[in-house]
Amino acid sequence: MNPAVYDLLIGLAVVLFAIGLAGVALRRNALVMVMCLELMINAVVLSFVAGAWRTQTLGGAAMSFFIFVAVTCEVALAMALLVLLSRRRGSLDLGSAPELKG
DSSP, rough: OHHHHHHHHHEEEHHHHHHHHHHHEEEEEHHHHHHHHHHHHHHHHHHHHHHHHHHHOHHHHHHHHHHHHHHHHOOOHHHHHHHHHHHSSOOOBGOOGGOOOO
16 A cells, blocks of 8 residues: 555645634634534544555444444534524624523
């Protein structure tokens, strides 16, 4: 196996995770934040797949499948909550919803 491909995949996963982290930290729109969280999760899944490719096992591929199943449920719930928030507040800006602050 070519280690350069593994390094490229891990580098891409790091870049995707950093973009997602910056989006979550800098944006105030809840929809954009959910999309950036999805980008971060996809970066983690890419690292699992790269590890499975490097070791020639199915463990990383199986783990990525289970992660995608869990993430699909999470996105469905997050979108339902965002629809309720936008109907109640008229905006998806998290600064306009002080009851969401911990």
